[in-house]
Amino acid sequence: MTQKPKVAVIGLGNIGTAVTSNLVKGNRSVIIADRTIDKATALSQNLGNLVQPMDIPSAIKEADIIVFAVWFNVIKELFEIYGTELQGKIIVDPSNPIAPDEKGGFKKIIGENESAGEILASLLPKDAKLAKAFGTLGVASLTKYAFQKPVSSVLFYATDETEINADIEQLIHDAGFEPVRVGTIDQSIRIEVFGDLHEFGALGKTVTATVAKEKLLAIQ
């Protein structure tokens, strides 16, 4: 059997911890990194020996797929700092470009019609390939609805690079969800917060692949 690409999760807050835990449940090895090695070491001790803690540059160097489970502005910073190490890698962006507003809610920090996915695509390190994924559900659902039986819940993704579809779909599958491709990166806005396919947008919930495909067709 061919070996699966190595995956690293960078940023071990809500989403990074949930994605890592789900991948471990799916029997997938994960390299993890955060600002400090202590945080990565502590999580690896909780999750067992499929998880390998590293510092950020080593994690990027070692992995084929890097999930940036950090805030949108931090991803931009990390692209600048690690531009050389990220060359040729598959980058997964789960970010929602939002910040708290004055009314206790959230507001977009980029233009109304812009998406984090498209902005990051324009800043990609050389030969890196971007997928928008793992950001369609809030952390509670990402944890609760992983490995649903008898029918899996969907995680949508978008990418311009059809040659990475299989790797992204395997990753989503190993994390306990059914992958459904929305299209190219210019469709990212649909799967970012407030988008029509987001839990905190018009869709408003987790769905099965059958329902997801109906929703996709509905506006094409």
Ligand SMILES: NC(=O)c1ccc[n+]([C@@H]2O[C@H](COP(=O)([O-])OP(=O)(O)OC[C@H]3O[C@@H](n4cnc5c(N)ncnc54)[C@H](OP(=O)(O)O)[C@@H]3O)[C@@H](O)[C@H]2O)c1
């Ligand atoms: N929370 C959700 O329900 C949800 C849903 C969908 C998508 N997302 C997206 O997922 C991303 C992460 O969200 P989250 O809720 O997991 O955030 P979070 O809980 O605040 O976690 C962010 C993690 O990134 C780390 N970090 C910050 N700066 C870093 C740097 N320069 N290098 C390495 N690590 C760094 C933080 O470490 P420190 O604690 O040391 O700062 C923290 O561990 C965001 O883009 C968000 O939009 C979140």
